[in-house]
Ligand code: ADP
């Protein structure tokens with residue numbers, strides 16, 4: 028144990044020395060790969076009352092360490108610092124201590140009060156332009172986000188409305204814009220939140236009689252970033268308040284950045300006045316990445332995670348996991364975890380097994396019910412309607428798409444699919460499938476729609 032006592036008062040040794048001692052012990056108890064992957068990136072920060080605070084690179088890291096090495100860590104720290112010693116984790120959210128993620132040097136002002144600023148803005152500094160890989164699918168959205176970051180409120184891209192399927196980088200991109208703006212203009216008030224959080228906070232402000240404070244707070248922002256704006260659908264009071272905030276900000280040339288799973292015109296159920304305002308600026312979509320972009324993303328991420336993976340393996344993953352970036356990331360993490368916990372090399376056998384596992388998990392979780400949910404939410408239709416007898420055009424379409432995808436993506440028989448749509452006959456299912464197949468063949472926008480819904484179904488089933 029390190030000596031933590033001096034003659035009069037308790038003093039503690041340097042955190043770096045303590046951590047070094049701990050590492051010596053940990054190294055004897057884990058494989059070299061595990062040690063390099065999970066322990067070397069940990070940085071000692073300070074010691075406070077027998078608690079050694081260490082910094083971890085990400086939330087994922089923390090979860091992993093906590094789940095897998097808790098006992099080893101507790102034992103080790105006690106050996107080094109004494110019986111009631113503990114390790115406390117902080118996630119690296121301080122940009123000044125992080126690896127150079129931002130392109131511009133940190134200004135003096137930023138150094139003075141970076142934490143408050145980052146906290147208030149609710150931005151995650153992990154999301155930057157630097158680590159956002161450019162590809163055909165995100166070219167326009169990325170260029171527009173960069174342009175408004177250089178001149179917030181001063182371009183015609185106001186609002187900037189970024190839309191696209193799940194896991195394609197919307198949150199990353201709009202937060203990257205917020206981070207760049209704050210880094211370059213530390214005085215600007217930038218706030219990021221999802222429309223869900225906005226709604227919850229609004230409801231709370233009603234309950235505590237603080238609606239005008241709530242509203243004034245948002246009206247005083249220089250940059251307002253709201254993620255997943257589609258969740259405002261059906262929340263009329265919140266929409267109304269947001270409408271007024273939007274107007275105030277827009278009139279005073281403050282930048283508004285929004286994201287959604289679909290373009291403004293398809294946000295059925297949202298106040299028309301909002302839809303038309305969303306179209307004032309620029310709407311830019313993000314499409315699923317091409318093979319080359321997927322490979323580039325995997326290269327960058329595997330590098331960030333400190334993994335050594337051959338190009339052939341990365342190409343294999345990129346060719347087999349095609350629908351979205353979150354899943355690509357998930358695959359790398361699974362690989363890293365498997366290799367490091369079982370102390371095996373990342374080779375083709377392991378990769379093939381994991382890619383297969385991901386595909387199986389996806390298929391296994393998809394049910395007629397999950398498909399129906401996604402289709403209804405995507406097309407803004409109440410779920411019970413799809414099982415009704417109605418012949419209304421948009422409901423028939425939703426029902427046919429849901430039946431088509433049920434046949435494509437689940438193992439359910441035609442009979443069982445029919446039954447789950449309000450007790451319809453299997454011939455109705457066959458008819459639905461052929462109608463949709465024909466529509467996809469004839470109409471490119473239908474092809475896109477069905478593809479987008481399919482991607483969402485796969486994602487919610489992960
Ligand atoms: P969305 O908000 O569209 O559902 P996210 O922004 O959460 O998607 O992206 C999912 C994950 O993929 C995030 O970890 C994000 O950092 C990563 N990602 C998305 N697009 C890119 C890109 N172009 N380059 C690098 N990483 C990306």
Ligand code: MG
Pocket residue numbers: 197198199254
């Ligand atoms: Mg998102």
